[in-house]
Amino acid sequence: MKQQPLVDEKIKAFENLCRERGLALTIQRRIILENLSSRYDHPTADQIYEAVKDQIRGVSRTTVYRVLETFVRLGVVAKVSNPHAKARFEADTVRHHHLICLDCNSVADCHDGRLDGIEVPTENCDGFEVRDFSIAITGLCSSCRREKTL
Amino acid sequence: MKQQPLVDEKIKAFENLCRERGLALTIQRRIILENLSSRYDHPTADQIYEAVKDQIRGVSRTTVYRVLETFVRLGVVAKVSNPHAKARFEADTVRHHHLICLDCNSVADCHDGRLDGIEVPTENCDGFEVRDFSIAITGLCSSCRREKTL
DNA sequence: CTCCGTGCAAAAGGTTTGCACTGGT
DNA sequence: ACCAGTGCAAACCTTTTGCACGGAG
Numbered sequence: 001m002k003q004q005p006l007v008d009e010k011i012k013a014f015e016n017l018c019r020e021r022g023l024a025l026t027i028q029r030r031i032i033l034e035n036l037s038s039r040y041d042h043p044t045a046d047q048i049y050e051a052v053k054d055q056i057r058g059v060s061r062t063t064v065y066r067v068l069e070t071f072v073r074l075g076v077v078a079k080v081s082n083p084h085a086k087a088r089f090e091a092d093t094v095r096h097h098h099l100i101c102l103d104c105n106s107v108a109d110c111h112d113g114r115l116d117g118i119e120v121p122t123e124n125c126d127g128f129e130v131r132d133f134s135i136a137i138t139g140l141c142s143s144c145r146r147e148k149t150l
Numbered sequence: 151m152k153q154q155p156l157v158d159e160k161i162k163a164f165e166n167l168c169r170e171r172g173l174a175l176t177i178q179r180r181i182i183l184e185n186l187s188s189r190y191d192h193p194t195a196d197q198i199y200e201a202v203k204d205q206i207r208g209v210s211r212t213t214v215y216r217v218l219e220t221f222v223r224l225g226v227v228a229k230v231s232n233p234h235a236k237a238r239f240e241a242d243t244v245r246h247h248h249l250i251c252l253d254c255n256s257v258a259d260c261h262d263g264r265l266d267g268i269e270v271p272t273e274n275c276d277g278f279e280v281r282d283f284s285i286a287i288t289g290l291c292s293s294c295r296r297e298k299t300l
Numbered sequence: 301c302t303c304c305g306t307g308c309a310a311a312a313g314g315t316t317t318g319c320a321c322t323g324g325t
Numbered sequence: 326a327c328c329a330g331t332g333c334a335a336a337c338c339t340t341t342t343g344c345a346c347g348g349a350g
Contacts, residue, residue: 024324024329046314060332065315067330081231081250081286085340086314099278100231110275118268120287125260127292128249135285136231137270142277174304174349196339210307215340217305235315236339304349312341322331 010037010091014076023070031055032067033076033091042080042088042098042107081136082107097135103144110137160187160241164226173220181205182217183226183241192230192238192248192257231286232257247285253294260287 014033018025035051036043043051049064068089071077080088080098084105097115099108120133140148164183168175185201186193193201199214218239221227230238230248234255247265249258270283290298 022325022329026324026330028331044314058332061314062316062333063331070330079233081233083229083231083237085235085237087233087235099275101278102281108276108278110271110278112271112275114269114271118285119264120285121260121262121264125249125262125287126258127295128251128258128260128287129290129295130287131252131289133285133287135268135270135283137275137278137280137283139281140279145277145279172304172350176305176349178306194339208307211339212308212341213306220305302350304347306345306347308344308346310342312339314337314339316337317335319333320331321333322329324329325327 007034007037010076017074017076028056028059028063029067029070032064033071036071036077036089037091040109042082042090044086044088046086048089080107081134095132095134097137099141100136100138101141101144102138103140103147106141108141157184157187160226167224167226178202178206178209178213179217179220182214183221186221186227186239187241190259192232192240194236194238196236198239230257231284245282245284247287249291250286250288251291251294252288253290253297256291258291 011030011034014029015025017023031052032048035048045065045068046061048068049059049061052064053059068077072079072089075093077089077091078093080090082088082098082100082105088107090109092109094111095116096109096111099110100106115135118133120130161180161184164179165175167173181202182198185198195215195218196211198218199209199211202214203209218227222229222239225243227239227241228243230240232238232248232250232255238257240259242259244261245266246259246261249260250256265285268283270280
């Protein structure tokens, strides 16, 4: 689990954002953000639903989808690109990259300073205005690698 | 449109692959590959279906999905990661990167030599075995940018 | 001639939408 | 008290699957 302080910060920042914009700080939003902030994996909407349904009496899958969509729109969480159908989410908004396993489809984070300095062509590509970038590294995660050699 | 020679090469390579592996070179496979190889965008399975259904009498959506899956398995085309639900495909197998528009969700290619030299940490990340990588650059494409300033 | 590949229809997810109610501000 | 946010159910859309037929090797 991530350090509690990080989760608290995230929640606090979101509380402020809600106040600023007059958004309702509902139990659903709070617990979903709390859950997503405290995990390392990149859960799908459904996995988040499974995780929070015991904490929020009678929460619906629909709400999870809507809350996540709101978070994405606010820039509080990110939708992770991956080559599979399901959308995956993460609360880490610091620039980092993703290790995507070709075998088990898991998505792991990779914070590596060496990759931060990469210069993305800002002007060259047909007038495209660069906002951010992320590297998707595909390969085999350690556990799938282990299985292969067995 | 891409230069015709590129399409021809792609088809020829696929013909050889079929011969080698004893795969059937059906009209469906040929026309779908021809279509995907000749376009610059990153069409969804459905967009390809729309494009080829007039050329292949009575083709079914199912076939398009299955043919694309076959191509991906053979490494002839790639499934592009993007932060939206639908899978997108491309026939360009040379390493390159993607410009993803936050506004219109379009995916454009970016071949930039400066990005080819990037050293991805091969050993650091928890025993992950790196196979390949691709950079997803998010921002605004030129036409969406133009609209915004209007 | 033999199967692989296809078409059809139906199922299986994942995600979105309309509407009425409820809880946060 | 007002209205954004939620729950429910149903719709929607993409993708997958089972089965029988037909065409490529």
